Amino acid sequence: MRLKFGMIGGGNGAFIGDVHRHGAVMDDLAQLVSGCFSRNMGKNRETAEKWGISDFDRVYSSYQEMAEKESAREDGIDFVSIATPNDTHYPIAKCFLEHGIHVMCDKPLALHADEGEKLAALAREKNLLFGMTYTYTGYAMVKQARQMIEAGEIGNILTVVAEYPQEWLLVQMVSDRSDQATWRMDPERSGPSGCCADIGTHVECLIKKMTGLSVEKVLANFEKLPKDQELPLENNVQILVKFDHGISGMIWTSQVAIGHETDLLIRIFGDKGAIEWQHKEPAVLRVTRINEPPRIYTPTRDYDTQECRGLSRLPSGHPEGFFEAFGNIYRGFCAELLKEKYGVDCGEYDYPTVEDGVHGLRFIDACIESNAKGNIWVDV
């Protein structure tokens, strides 16, 4: 059987809406039946038609109307996917939770940690699932890394070094400013942090998912580059980190790093080995045990864990990418929902939840505070 779901956003040409949709239906666990894709009703209907929604009564002019009517239908949606700009995540998610509908939301969860905590509390109270699409956690080799670390293959973790440099903002600043650049550089829609909230939070969550470590303290430095442009939000971020047990970390994220497209890189160093994964080659995990040659792990191989193998849809050597990583997160969410709500068993997979989202917001808030106070250590 398939779950029924609806979408908020995705109608205005933003690529991420289509990624949500594809991710949700990839494994035939869900079907798009409803939506509020755009505030413009013409675009709204157009998107609905293009995406194969046959019943136009289920295409709504507001998310409030959608939550109300869908929750009232016997065949109403099982969950909603939220793919709108950051500032709207909170009210939309809150509204659907209040109407008893499960939620899958893009990151960051909200603009401030207190909003996020309210959402988490509400989900708990209503006993509803609340997933977050921290995309990079969906890659097969990230799961492989997680399980190798849990199994002690790199020993005790000594330090973590991660980075996520991009160049797109600088590229766009010298050419035209796209919609993407506009809202991401607008504090009203993006929130009080730019680069840190947009991609720093991806790094923070990925580290947690790969290592199990939680950030406890940060010392952050934000920059708006080039300095002569009086930009509203930071686009280059340096962070020193303390995790549980005082384990150290270092994070660099940037949107003005020419030559880097989407180059998330994470390296975890233990006292018996090290693991490295980068988004540029998502099917590669570089694993080094002390005093042995580095090994290049790839997906779907006998030497991978069963869980890692379960996250690939193609034989070894056939590249899977960003769409499939999204699909893996939706698969986890849908599988749990199918089991809880309908008793259907489709396997069990991890996915990031509202708790990860809340921690991400606390992380962002702590970074903002550390930077504002002159780069001092701040508790998360």
Next chain:
Amino acid sequence: MRLKFGMIGGGNGAFIGDVHRHGAVMDDLAQLVSGCFSRNMGKNRETAEKWGISDFDRVYSSYQEMAEKESAREDGIDFVSIATPNDTHYPIAKCFLEHGIHVMCDKPLALHADEGEKLAALAREKNLLFGMTYTYTGYAMVKQARQMIEAGEIGNILTVVAEYPQEWLLVQMVSDRSDQATWRMDPERSGPSGCCADIGTHVECLIKKMTGLSVEKVLANFEKLPKDQELPLENNVQILVKFDHGISGMIWTSQVAIGHETDLLIRIFGDKGAIEWQHKEPAVLRVTRINEPPRIYTPTRDYDTQECRGLSRLPSGHPEGFFEAFGNIYRGFCAELLKEKYGVDCGEYDYPTVEDGVHGLRFIDACIESNAKGNIWVDV
């Protein structure tokens, strides 16, 4: 609007069936409404249900019945996708063409060139589209290479060096023999060639699509490795090639090359530059102009051709893979069909056709002959 299509094969767990299905629907240009997914009627219905076919009357126990009934319906399928073992391509494609239904077929087109030529003639006679899923031709950077070569950026082509090593057959020979290994090593189902027909033909087609060059002569050497195992079909193939105007080429394909998963690599050398693409990093095109530093092209950039940019669905740096390459081929096919049959314009994209399939069969036949006669030059 969406085209309606049906599928033959894909029900027995072979991954390629699902790749066809995802490729066909990826851009909302087609909808799966019918199929004959397995000879086992239970599996057949199960697949239909899983893949969202609501009308079980359109799930058939034989392709002949499907061709007959679908061609008789007013709302019958616009095209059929054939994703079955090699030996069945010919009769199935023939049957659907005879019933006036357009065809998308996996490679190789048939077991022998004469069968392929009959299909090509039939398609021409009936004025039907006949696409072939030579997957690798669907990658964005392959299109970029093609257009840079056409524009003269590497000058006159001097030589082409290509390879497609895999290890899977050897890996499977030392462990269990999967279904995949079984039918691909069975001459009755695979045809008289193993490795050359399975992956050599991919290389041949990719060279043609990237360079515009046609293979005119081959000198081939086939091997069944390890030699002490008395294998039925070759799994290591060395080919010297002459293209148009006597331009030389060299092709190596193998299914017993440990350390190589799906490592298609093509290098084209001209008198003013060179271009290199490999499947392992499908988003990278290495372009060198004479006496200049090599440049690393990636998709969706301003410096790419408009056609190349049109083949990506995500911003730069977000990995796309095998599914999307399939999607690009289906998009080309569906766009042409939508235009021809319904006058709907969705843009124009290349895709491999039955003519490419016929040339591929002639290439395989010539290689078989060259090898049989002791590695002499044979005309294609």
Next chain:
Amino acid sequence: MRLKFGMIGGGNGAFIGDVHRHGAVMDDLAQLVSGCFSRNMGKNRETAEKWGISDFDRVYSSYQEMAEKESAREDGIDFVSIATPNDTHYPIAKCFLEHGIHVMCDKPLALHADEGEKLAALAREKNLLFGMTYTYTGYAMVKQARQMIEAGEIGNILTVVAEYPQEWLLVQMVSDRSDQATWRMDPERSGPSGCCADIGTHVECLIKKMTGLSVEKVLANFEKLPKDQELPLENNVQILVKFDHGISGMIWTSQVAIGHETDLLIRIFGDKGAIEWQHKEPAVLRVTRINEPPRIYTPTRDYDTQECRGLSRLPSGHPEGFFEAFGNIYRGFCAELLKEKYGVDCGEYDYPTVEDGVHGLRFIDACIESNAKGNIWVDV
């Protein structure tokens, strides 16, 4: 003509002594005629013999004796190379300067900045050359980077991200402790800093040589990993940096990063382009201009600057390495000395000097202070 030189150290099997010797003679600009290679007179003579010194009168039992006697000879050495542990650099260099002999010294210059300043003052006062073997500055592509940045090819520098991870200390801690590990972990011989003084200073100097930027402030965090081992000196170092004009930087150096051998990596981001160099592939410079494909520069090509080309001894594609980088530094030093002292012109090449060494010591001192005070900003 060839300069005559002597060496201090190098006799106890430390590889760096032999690197100095080879570097000094590589281009036939100097000849080893004297030395005090070891405190052990047997080893001392043995080394002298192995290294082709014919006159054993010029093999000395102490550096003081050597300075005295060589400065008294008419055919005395033109310069001395110092390749001993860190704590001895200051007295040895001071002694030779006082005897009017030019000096080439390994890094770091001394244990403390005030010692370094005394050496710099003495060299100025005596009008003697004082070179420092910051090895990485000797690579051809580092020079190419420097000149491209000077020429404005990457625009104004926005930020610098550099790292130098090694694993050797951890590898040795789990096996035997070599001499290398012993003295480098001994504060009496290494000084008050371990990893920062040993390799952090290489990074600091390389950034200066590639970009022209000087470190003005640091915020540093030192760690002794694994924490349960009560190690005397830090082996993992995180540094935030402010250069001239408030330009930011980030440096990570480690001796406990499994999977990294000698992986110095430096990335310089400007508003028009970016440049990346890593020691693992010293013949490659990755240069990206904004919105253009990254380019892979290699040495000895027409597109390189004349100065870059002058630093290679082999045609393109023939790997040169660490010995040759040392050779380039010695070539610069010897060429200047030949010109100043003998009027012989062998071209003009950069090399790091005592001033660079002093700045390196100030950088180390500031890092030590910042770490001690709880990771606050400290002026250099």
Next chain:
Amino acid sequence: MRLKFGMIGGGNGAFIGDVHRHGAVMDDLAQLVSGCFSRNMGKNRETAEKWGISDFDRVYSSYQEMAEKESAREDGIDFVSIATPNDTHYPIAKCFLEHGIHVMCDKPLALHADEGEKLAALAREKNLLFGMTYTYTGYAMVKQARQMIEAGEIGNILTVVAEYPQEWLLVQMVSDRSDQATWRMDPERSGPSGCCADIGTHVECLIKKMTGLSVEKVLANFEKLPKDQELPLENNVQILVKFDHGISGMIWTSQVAIGHETDLLIRIFGDKGAIEWQHKEPAVLRVTRINEPPRIYTPTRDYDTQECRGLSRLPSGHPEGFFEAFGNIYRGFCAELLKEKYGVDCGEYDYPTVEDGVHGLRFIDACIESNAKGNIWVDV
């Protein structure tokens, strides 16, 4: 003690002469005392002076004079290094052998196999050492590969795929023609083969040294590219190979492959594993055991064989290159000579000999014949 040696050639700015010289003296096993560096006596003396030869009586105007006089001296040279164009190797080597002087010669050994055989016979008869500088065999990781293969780590060899593409000839054809291009394209000086003799022979020897396999048959195709330029010698070569026991191989060498500098690549596939080495990253050996992750071996590590470790002069991660590979070949030759002639033991190392040179010439001759007869199989 040090051997005394002389050199023929190297005086006219050809880089390879200086590589011989550095290689010979690198480990303090030999000392240059004599030479005939150029036919131009001015250049001859100039080179001698630059290279530190103090006794000008031992700088000769002809190799014949040198052989005669040096063999007559009590303190005459122990061996001669021949670094002249191909056509002169035979007469020079013959002359020194006849005067009882050991020989180290650049490749190819001679222009024709019969000349080579005469030299081999003469060396045997006179009981003289005769080394050949097949450079690539001197890299540490090549030795590591050899020993892993001998130890059965990749099982039985199934096939070998090797290539050596260069671009320099094409680059020079479009700019000025250097001396290098001139003599290498001149059949009188280079012999009847261009690319095959110049670099094909490197590939052939490297395969033999890494695998132990001997080429028994070849099927070769030579091309002179671009075809409209009427070039005297081939510069693009395709070869199919049969080794012992019918094991297959494939070799491509080219001097007109834009984007490739000195990119020798060799891949050896067995039934239990595979090994890959490329000159671009000489310190890396990629080793894959069947169904395990590929491993990246580097030099000087505990997991390397003792012989491999003996071929590095620096700690792990410090790049060594072409000079040191030459040095390793000279070390092997000098160590054997020191032992045989003077009873001094400096360890034991492999190096290529006149027998390898003879086999290389037979290989070239067979390739020439195969190409001339229309690409048929020819016995070596």
